[in-house]
Amino acid sequence: MQLGLIGLGRMGFNMRERLRAAGHEVIGYDQHPDVTDVSSLSELVEKLAAPRVVWIMVPVQFTESTIDELSGLLGEGDIVIDGGNSRFSNDKPRADRLGAKGIGYLDVGVSGGVWGRTNGYALMVGGPKQHVEHCMPIFEGLKPEGEFGFAHAGEMPGAGHYAKMVHNGIEYGMMHAFAEGYELLETSEYVDNIPEIIKSWRAGSVVQSWLLDLLDRALDEDPDLARIKGYADDTGEGRWTVEEAIRLAVPMNVIAASLFARFASRQEDSPAMKAVAALRNQFGGHAVKKG
Numbered sequence: 640m641q642l643g644l645i646g647l648g649r650m651g652f653n654m655r656e657r658l659r660a661a662g663h664e665v666i667g668y669d670q671h672p673d674v675t676d677v678s679s680l681s682e683l684v685e686k687l688a689a690p691r692v693v694w695i696m697v698p699v700q701f702t703e704s705t706i707d708e709l710s711g712l713l714g715e716g717d718i719v720i721d722g723g724n725s726r727f728s729n730d731k732p733r734a735d736r737l738g739a740k741g742i743g744y745l746d747v748g749v750s751g752g753v754w755g756r757t758n759g760y761a762l763m764v765g766g767p768k769q770h771v772e773h774c775m776p777i778f779e780g781l782k783p784e785g786e787f788g789f790a791h792a793g794e795m796p797g798a799g800h801y802a803k804m805v806h807n808g809i810e811y812g813m814m815h816a817f818a819e820g821y822e823l824l825e826t827s828e829y830v831d832n833i834p835e836i837i838k839s840w841r842a843g844s845v846v847q848s849w850l851l852d853l854l855d856r857a858l859d860e861d862p863d864l865a866r867i868k869g870y871a872d873d874t875g876e877g878r879w880t881v882e883e884a885i886r887l888a889v890p891m892n893v894i895a896a897s898l899f900a901r902f903a904s905r906q907e908d909s910p911a912m913k914a915v916a917a918l919r920n921q922f923g924g925h926a927v928k929k930g
């Protein structure tokens with residue numbers, strides 16, 4: 640099947656390679672001249688045979704403007720796919736805007752990171768069944784081999800990105816559980832071989848997982864994580880998951896705590912803990928450390 644792919648960064652570049660290896664014709668567009676197959680979006684659209692399928696894999700801040708430009712270039716029967724980590728609530732307005740011109744829209748949550756080229760990508764798709772069926776050869780080419788790795792999450796625009804948001808919220812919580820366990824091992828006087836302990840969990844254990852494998856890999860590269868600062872950014876998915884939990888009154892202790900731990904990681908000093916120290920000092924005369 641033929642596909643136009645916009646955005647050939649860490650994700651898009653590897654997706655193009657995986658799809659080509661699966662026998663698909665992929666025409667890629669990127670602003671970076673070393674990786675692009677065409678020099679503009681209009682050239683990309685010209686090279687595709689109707690009905691066209693165009694997959695957007697750009698950083699989220701550029702998704703809206705890319706869709707705007709595409710909507711002027713595509714026509715009736717074409718399909719736009721957004722595979723980035725867009726907020727699910729942006730999908731319905733996009734589907735409506737494109738739908739007014741007869742252009743279909745699918746939102747796809749894509750997980751697999753830089754390993755997806757060899758391992759395949761887990762795909763969570765939102766949008767009408769007929770568009771999903773039309774694009775199925777592309778999804779088959781991207782997903783991992785075997786039974787799992789693909790879901791048509793729902794027909795409502797945003798269903799795919801919603802599923803990916805929840806996936807990423809879980810990712811926050813799982814990573815943070817490993818992180819807290821790592822810190823306790825690192826602080827305790829009882830153990831002295833953390834990499835070996837982590838390796839022992841990688842097979843046969845209840846907590847074996849890809850994230851654990853990656854922690855092991857990171858410790859092989861940097862045994863005390865001495866080269867990395869304890870600072871973690873976030874790009875939105877954890878916040879949206881917690882916002883949804885609040886909207887729907889769903890208890891979300893672990894994911895919320897892991898999100899707030901990231902915020903704490905960015906502070907040089909904590910105003911909240913200063914206030915706690917000041918209050919202990921006020922009511923009990925407890926000592927404070929001076930800044």
Ligand SMILES: O=C(CO)[C@H](O)[C@H](O)COP(=O)(O)O
Binds near residue numbers: 724749751873876877
């Ligand atoms: O989609 C992903 C993995 O599944 C992204 O790598 C992940 O969302 C990064 O998010 P954050 O910056 O919020 O940790």
